[in-house]
Amino acid sequence: MSPEVVQTIIDDLGALLLFTMILILAAGQIYRAIYAVATQSFLIAVAGAVLATATGNPDLWVIAGVTLTVKTMVLPFVLHRVVQRLNVRREVEPVIPVGATLAIAVVVVVMSFQLSATLGSVHQAITGNALPVGISLTLLGVLVMATGQTALTQMVGLFASENGIFFTAMAVTQGMPLIIEIGVILDVILAALVMAIMVLRVRSTVDADIADLDELRG
Amino acid sequence: MTAKGLPVWLMLAEMALLVVAGPLITGVIQKVKARLQSREGAGVLQPYRDLAKLFRKGTVQSDSASGFFRAVPVLVLAATTAAAALVPVLRAGPPAFPLGDALMLLGLLALARFLTAVGALDAGGAFGGMGASREMMVAPLIEPVLMMVVFSSAIFAGTTELRALAAYRGAWTSWIVAWRAADFLGFAAMLVLLPAETGRIPVDNPDTHLELTMLHEGMLLEHSGPGLGCMLLASHTRQIVTLGLVSALFFPVGHTGATGGIGLLAGAGAFALEISLLALFLALVESSYAKLRLFRVPPYLGVGFACALTALALRIL
Numbered sequence: 001m002s003p004e005v006v007q008t009i010i011d012d013l014g015a016l017l018l019f020t021m022i023l024i025l026a027a028g029q030i031y032r033a034i035y036a037v038a039t040q041s042f043l044i045a046v047a048g049a050v051l052a053t054a055t056g057n058p059d060l061w062v063i064a065g066v067t068l069t070v071k072t073m074v075l076p077f078v079l080h081r082v083v084q085r086l087n088v089r090r091e092v093e094p095v096i097p098v099g100a101t102l103a104i105a106v107v108v109v110v111m112s113f114q115l116s117a118t119l120g121s122v123h124q125a126i127t128g129n130a131l132p133v134g135i136s137l138t139l140l141g142v143l144v145m146a147t148g149q150t151a152l153t154q155m156v157g158l159f160a161s162e163n164g165i166f167f168t169a170m171a172v173t174q175g176m177p178l179i180i181e182i183g184v185i186l187d188v189i190l191a192a193l194v195m196a197i198m199v200l201r202v203r204s205t206v207d208a209d210i211a212d213l214d215e216l217r218g
Numbered sequence: 219m220t221a222k223g224l225p226v227w228l229m230l231a232e233m234a235l236l237v238v239a240g241p242l243i244t245g246v247i248q249k250v251k252a253r254l255q256s257r258e259g260a261g262v263l264q265p266y267r268d269l270a271k272l273f274r275k276g277t278v279q280s281d282s283a284s285g286f287f288r289a290v291p292v293l294v295l296a297a298t299t300a301a302a303a304l305v306p307v308l309r310a311g312p313p314a315f316p317l318g319d320a321l322m323l324l325g326l327l328a329l330a331r332f333l334t335a336v337g338a339l340d341a342g343g344a345f346g347g348m349g350a351s352r353e354m355m356v357a358p359l360i361e362p363v364l365m366m367v368v369f370s371s372a373i374f375a376g377t378t379e380l381r382a383l384a385a386y387r388g389a390w391t392s393w394i395v396a397w398r399a400a401d402f403l404g405f406a407a408m409l410v411l412l413p414a415e416t417g418r419i420p421v422d423n424p425d426t427h428l429e430l431t432m433l434h435e436g437m438l439l440e441h442s443g444p445g446l447g448c449m450l451l452a453s454h455t456r457q458i459v460t461l462g463l464v465s466a467l468f469f470p471v472g473h474t475g476a477t478g479g480i481g482l483l484a485g486a487g488a489f490a491l492e493i494s495l496l497a498l499f500l501a502l503v504e505s506s507y508a509k510l511r512l513f514r515v516p517p518y519l520g521v522g523f524a525c526a527l528t529a530l531a532l533r534i535l
Contacts, residue, residue, distance in 0.1 A: 008398070015399035018528055019406050026521045028514075098517035102524040109528050113535040129399065129532075 006054040007128040010171060013047045014133035017167065018109060021140050024160055025101050033156045034079045037163075040137075041071035044163050048170055051127070059178040060170065066185055067166070071159065075192050079155060082196045086152075086203055094147040101147060105140055112136045130171030137164025151199045155192060162188050223314030224381060233303035235486075236462065240454035241265035243461070243497050250501035265454060272447035280440060282342040290337030291441060291448035294330045298452040298459065301326035305462035308485040310384035310470055319378040320368045323463065324361060327456060331357055334437050334449070341440035349436020352512060356421060356433065359519040360414050363407060364463075366526040370404045370533050371467045380463070384470035403529035405468050410522035412464065412496070413503055416457045420503070420510045420518065458493065465492040 020040040027033035048064030051057075094101065112135035116122075122131070141161025145154045162184070169176045245262035252259020279287060304323040318326075335353055338346035372378045375386040387396070414421040422433040438449050469492050510518055 011399040012397065012402060015402040015529075015532060019403055019525060022521055022524045022528070026517060026524075028517075099520045102517075102520045106524050106527045106531075110531045110535070113531060117535060132535075 001050075001054050003054075003127075006050060009050050010047060010128035010130055013043050013050075014129045014167075016043050017133055017137060017163070021137055021160060022102065022105060024144060024156060025105050025140065026098055028098075030083055030150070030152050030156075031080075033153065034076050034083070037156050037159050038072050038076040040160060040163050041067055041075075044167055044170075045072060047167060051170055059181075062178060063166075063170065063181050066182070070185055070189060071163070075159065075189070078192055078196055079152065082199060083152060085200060094149060094153075096147055101143065104143060108139050108143070109136045112139065125172060126168065127171040130168050134164045134168030134171075137161065137167065140164075151195060151202075155195050158191065159188065223312050224309060226313075226315050226317075228308060229303055229313060229317060232305070232307040233299065235307055236302040236305060236458050237299055237451070237455050239493075240451070240458040241269060243458050243493060244454050246494065247497050247501045247504070250498060251505055254501070254505040265450075269447050269451055272450065273444050275443040277443035277445055279442070279445075280341050280343065283340055283440070287337055287340045287440075288445065290333055290340070291445040291452070294333045294337075295448040295452040295455075297326045297330040297333065298455045301330075302455055302459050302462075304380055305459055306381045306384045306466050306470070307462065307489050308482045310381050310466075310485075312379065312382040312385065316379065320372065320380050320383070320463070321365070321378055323380065323459070324364055324368070327459070328357070328361055330452060330456065334434075338437035338440065343440050345432070345436045345439050349432055349434065349439075352433045353437060355512075356414065356515060356519070359516060359523070360411055363411055363519065363523045363526045364415065366523075366530050367404045367407050367411075368463075368467065370400050370526065370529040373530075373533050374398070374400070380466045384466045387470045398533075400529040400532040401468065403525045403532065407522045407525035407529060408464050408468065409499070410525065411519070412460065413500060414515075414519060414522075415460045416500065417453065418500055418504050420507045421515055423509050461493050461496045462489070464496060465489065 017040055020036045020043065023036040024033050024040070027036060045064045045068040048060050048067060052060035052064060096104075109132075113129075113132040116129075116132040116135065119131070138161045141157045141159070141164060144157030144160060146157075148154050148157060166181070166184070169181065242262060242265070244265045245260075248264070249259050249262050277288075301323045304318050304320070304326075331353065335350040338350040368378065371383060371387075375383045377383055377386070413419060417424055417434040422435075424435065426432065427435055427439075434453065438446060441449050
């Protein structure tokens, strides 16, 4: 594949990633956010496969495969199980209204595009729009974590954030060392498992959620 | 203006075609919905029969309505029909005589919406006023976003004239390969907006006359006979015009540029295919979602707004 074609495909995937991020931000029900984050991880895996064919770097194939199995199948499945065990039907209202969140999201996207345009030499080392898209996904993931009231929403935000970092790392011309990527993936799995267990334990012992924990009692 | 542009008679023929085909699309959507609900459903020609029935009937209007009320259906139909003249159907390409561009189209649709609301208020009915106030709450959320989607394509092509825009896109043989990042987001925004603009679930419900849920239907309650017929025909036309706008902005596949009768037929066939696909999408959305509460509508349309603005940002930055 010629560099222009790869760049176009990465740009297109970046647009779809931003779309899934908007869906996560606007999701009223936790199920939809989980499906959206799974789709997002799938797109990341596709981007990995495209970059692997383009650069001939075998590490990228491994990363794409691991992303596909772990982040599009296993982690959403774990989240889904937690949702079923908790039996939450709908999400608690976010701290700020959805409309305001979306407005902040648009500002973040525009600012990260503006920012990456000023980073001339860094921008050139990365294929297409992967840098601004990655920055936006990371920041918006943090936004989801900050505004979500339940631990599940915060987990979804963590995954989205992590997807953003991954997308940028993949698109760096030389590619990241495989061991670092594997380490990051392991971190995420561990975080997800710990959080899942915590959520279930907390719920089963004290019947409280994150939203109920903002008041200190002496 | 060059002599090579599209002749005016062709554009007027396209306008007539859209107005005639409008009720058919509604019929198809209703048929698909009925089948998805395991019902037989009325035939696809049912909207035509309804219109014919209404045009044969007499008119009754409330005593408090002014003379303007009688003019509203005709004006609404006229504005919508004029908008239909701006959508490319048979052939794309810069027109010989500029009738108007995409902004004109959106303006005419907004004018029709405004007149409908004014007519509903004029009759003095409680439901009409409620419907009008709700419609006016939703409209400012839809129209700017549609405008932004149009701009995100127009910046690329350098023109807001829909026929020229479609021709610019149609220059490629493989359109999906030619889609840039912004097109994906713009199309996503359009798919979110489409049910809202055509007055369907999850924003509005075209089938119900339950006072708590109506937006558009509530405004038509005071109209009767030929007036109601005009209003219904206008809403059928509005729907097909909106679908035509989407197809002109994103899939001008059929606009082959071939001259002569074969080119026109191919264009018409491709247009029918695109419109049917979008109609199928609407029917599927209507069958698989519930209507949103009124105060849930702004966040839903906010998704479209965010997508459109991001598409515009991607195009500019």
